[in-house]
Amino acid sequence: MADAALLSIEKAERVFGGGRNLFGRARPAVHAVQDVSIEVRRGETLGIVGESGCGKSTLARMIVGLDAPTAGRIVFDGRDLVAEAGRDLRRLSREVQYVFQDPVASLNPRKTIRTILEAPLIHLLGLDKQARAARLSELMDAVNLAPEFLDRYPHEFSGGQAQRIGIARALAADPKLIVLDEPVSALDVSVQAQVLNILDGLKHKFGLTYVFISHDLSVVESVSDRVAVMYFGRIVEVGPGRSVFRHPRHPYTHLLLQSAPAPGRRSLVSDDATAELPDPYNPPPGCAFHARCPRGTDLCNARLPRLEAVSGDESHQAACFHPHERR
């Protein structure tokens, strides 16, 4: 059953704005996520990378039901829970949980950690007092925090500790899938590793599936089984982590990897390449990366490349007319 899809996203789209205003004039629309189809398999970690504004967080929020797709479907474990989430979020929340980027902002400053962690136990699982107490100590143990911390307030914690509380909250209802939206980006480098190691341990212990979103390529590379690269609301490359990072096919992935700073290497990028994203209110007809792409041709400008297997490898797909060769 290792390969069964736990979550499948089918042609998901999220448009903000649009429609008409009071006077019947069309309002500008932005396609934050467009035509995204991807499966998350049971037990894997799917990494999603991309730069700010590429739609990563919008996609994440749709998966957990905080936002709804304007078209397409998101099916969890064979059930269209996400569509139901508009009416009752609780069923979805029992299965799919979320870890926020800013650990401190995601904890209510006026609640103790106990109250924060009890909320899902009460509202999602309906546990009684005794069962809650038992579960709380399990949770604190799982994220390696002393039980004394339960009666403290969020401002008394460091970023790393606060993020572990955020993880404990996500674990509370015993979900199958956790969406982690930049879970270590707000943390100091020295505590990133703590949190990443804890996440790794929990995944094995509880048989979790992760969707791990980050703009930091090295973090994504170190945690993911499969990786999807997003650009301008679409997935432009997807495949096994190893394959995507070693042999990037899409020119954008290539650029990302070249740009990422790494200890012991000087930058390989020229300072005058354009880094502008296309105008979201007036997207280009063809490939969105065309303006920045060194391999672009007229074809790219005229037509939209589809996400397709490159050179026979079904698991590795890229949306590009002129992909890089496998090195």
Added chain:
Amino acid sequence: MAEANTATGNPPRPVNRSSGRPDNLRLLLNNKLATAGLAIFALIVLTALAAPLLPLPDPDVTAPADRLFRPLSEGHLLGTDALGRDILSRLIWGTRVSLAVGISATLIAAFFGSLIGLVAGYAGGRVDTFLMRGIDMVMAFPYILLALAIVAVLGPGLLNALYAIAVVNIPFFARNIRGIALGLSRREFVDAARLSGESNAQILFIEVLPNVLPVIIITMSTTVGWMILETAGLSFLGLGAQPPQADLGSMLGDGRKILFTAPHVSIIPGLMIFALVMSINLLGDGVRDVLDPRLKSGALTRPLARTAVIRDIAPGDIEPSPGAVLDVRGLKTEFRFGGEVFKAVGGVDMRVGRGECLGIVGESGSGKTVAAMSIMGLVPTPPGRIAGGVALLEGEDLFAVSDERIRQLRGSAVSHVFQDPLSTLHPLFTVGDQLIEAIQSHRSMPKSRATERAVELLNLVRIPNPAERLKSYPHELSGGMRQRVCIAMALADDARIIIADEPTTALDVTVQAQVLALLDKLRRERDVGILFITHDFGVVSAICDRVAVMYAGQFVETGATGEILKSPAHPYTAKLIDCVPVLGQPERRLDAIEGRPPVVNNLPIGCAFAERCPRAQDDCRAAPIPLTEFGQGRAVRCIHPILMEAGHG
């Protein structure tokens, strides 16, 4: 494993952040005016409450024979009014009524106003529009006119006056609370509560309301005085308290007709209204100051334009190192809160040559920013102060020169580039205006010449189509472009040193790579020295020749970037390199640094890293560890450094 360290170690409790009630009360009592207000208000309230117990004559019994006694008459301490009623008794009973009405009106207005504000702010969209348009409509009428209209419809009477006052004050609460609720509802903890299964009503009242409560209390304490005054106003016009019942307003109204023959009849209730409203407002301001987080954090106290320099020993003539543009020696910067001294920077040497780039790396709070900001006196005073050291800019001691000279140097010889370009760029002026101003502020030249120069600068930082871009506002540019504009501004007047504090941290990787490449090129072509602050060794590799690793306010290792990365000698440096994943090495085990840095108001005598150091021995904790030479151009603050042979990585 050692993970338990962090788990059981107590999180530090910042001294100035606990928010218990006794603390708030103490803060309030620190404020003399508020304390005076509190005392007067308490006295008035207690007297009013005790009215039935006090030996007072009936306030409403008329005695025409005793009319208009002066104050201090026999049996009538404050005299009598035109109907011979005892003024003292009427005053106390009247105050009771005024207080009751004012406070009830406040509670009613606060309840309904806050409810409307909460719901509008939380629900947003149409509900918000609908509710707030309603509130706007109420606010469109002049305040007192509306109150008069309401009383006119309901008929005069104390209760109706109360309703009227409450209604006209609802919009005030609704608007205030809506703004706060709107902000809070977009916060992540609200999403988190939703995913924890809470319903909208639960989120609104369990999650949002407690965070809004301080604002409601502030608003109440600052409005109750006005409401009492407004009630008095209505009663004065005869629309509130009806005879024979007294409240302060109606007493004032009664006295008006005989103001010249018996002034005390109106002056006494007038003084009482004054004392009451004044004391409430003083108290209210005090409460606001205590509860308002901005005031608490000191964000509204105006710091000096330049960091205070209080050096124990004024250094004698120090020869700058040859070839150094910037030469900082033994820099110490402290923050003082109450009795405690936080040694944010505890003796740091920095040397930057022409066209050289020195990187400062360290965890958050290690003092990188403070060290860099100290150079040009940009650390806020109070609470900051430079407690020692010299900063030589081409031989000139920056801590000794005049304020005028510092002002000249800021932005010309020494420029800053910050993490957030929007903190440098003013949102309401075009990029061109700001660049031209920066150019003209240091060298007077005609506008046309300055404009040409601005175009040159934008060209230099590789902004396409510069002449057009001058007309753009900051928000019209992408993050990377804005940072380029900031770099252009830093170059406006032939900078010799650029102090860049995490200039690329907020940027996307591809943009970051370009900005780094740009800075690298500029320093080579224009011979500018760069002091580059970052927490990322990858970024250091991309641009810095030399790097200094900072920990708890001190440098623990300095040397050439390549060497330090290849063979870190200080255990902290080694750990800092090992704890981040490296692209292309996904299998590498991440080695977290357990524990956390010491708080700088309580540094150990010995090595500050000892608590977290795997190599620590007893002698590490015994005495301060000096920064000692470790091969050519390298120094390490460790007595058991990792030797190259021992092999790292």
